[in-house]
Amino acid sequence: MDNKIEKIDPVLDPRKFRNPTLTADGNRRAYVALKSLETLWFNTGTLCNITCANCYIESSPTNDRLSYLSVDDVSPFLDEIEQQGLPTREIGFTGGEPFMNPNMMAILEATLRRGHHALVLTNAMQPMMRPRVQAGLQELVAAYGDRLTLRVSLDHYTSALHESERGIGTWDKAVEGLRWLSANKISLNVAGRTMWQEDENKARRGYGALFGREGIKIDAQDPAQLILFPEMDEAVDVPEITTDCWSILGKDPRDLMCSNSRMIVKRKGAEAPVVLPCTLLPYDTQFELGASLASAEKDVSLNHPHCAKFCVLGGGSCSGE
Secondary structure, eight states: OOOOOOOOOOBOOTTSSOOSSBOTTSOBBOEEOOOOOOEEEEEOOSBOSSOOTTOTTOOBSSOOSBOOOOHHHHHHHHHHHHHHTOOOOEEEEESSOGGGSTTHHHHHHHHHHTTOEEEEEEOOSHHHHSHHHHHHHHHHHHHHGGGEEEEEEOOOSSHHHHHHHHOTTHHHHHHHHHHHHHHTTOEEEEEEEOTTOOOHHHHHHHHHHHHHHHTOOOOTTOTTTEEEEOOOOTTBOOOOOBTTHHHHHTOOGGGSGGGTEEEEEOBTTOSSOEEESSTTOSSOGGGOOOSSTGGGOSOEEOOSHHIIIIIIITOOOOOOO
């Protein structure tokens, strides 16, 4: 059965998302203040073992626009959390594919040793399944238990739709990785997509049946164990968010990711990392907030399509908390 749904999205109005303080029609653009730094993300590098059709960060085997982080890149930010007494409990790692970074296991150990919870976003394919990485994960879980969680990207509960996004041959490898994680009692959850305009209840039932068949210990009805993300596409038209939208939409800016998160990236050729508001805006230099967490305590203007579609209208957040 062909589950694909053809749809045509309107193209983004080029007048939108140009001015950080005003929308295209002259209204005051919404912004978000940092409430508290609860989650700190690190992009470990944009290189990935696969090329997805709709990767918001354009990760691939050749995209090295964001360099691999080292323990020395990560440690100053962990030091700053400790020195400032910040309430940061969760440290997240995204990519690219984090397990392609040769420093990943050392970074995780350094993070967990300080008492943080670590969340790693992975496709659970060959980089994670290398014997050295498997042994490292088992050692970390033995030492730190469920303070280490892996979130596996499985875009749909059918191989056909998953592979329409990630490529032929990706399904079996991802499911194998999920089975291995579950069998080794490593804390995990799954991230799916809602890009096929499918009813959420149907999607959760489909994932639940898959997890049952494969012996994967995830409750598909639990939104914390199966996260269904809204789709992101910068070219698709989306309304700009004004300060009046909070009351009109019944939304609270304190619920958005940039009210409680920041992300660290190291651009190719840069001497040091910089801080960004969130995981979704890795390349747009207008969102750079400085080189330290102290410098990043600034309001964030919602001047990007992802701010509107993913965070405000879609209710998405990358945190595991």
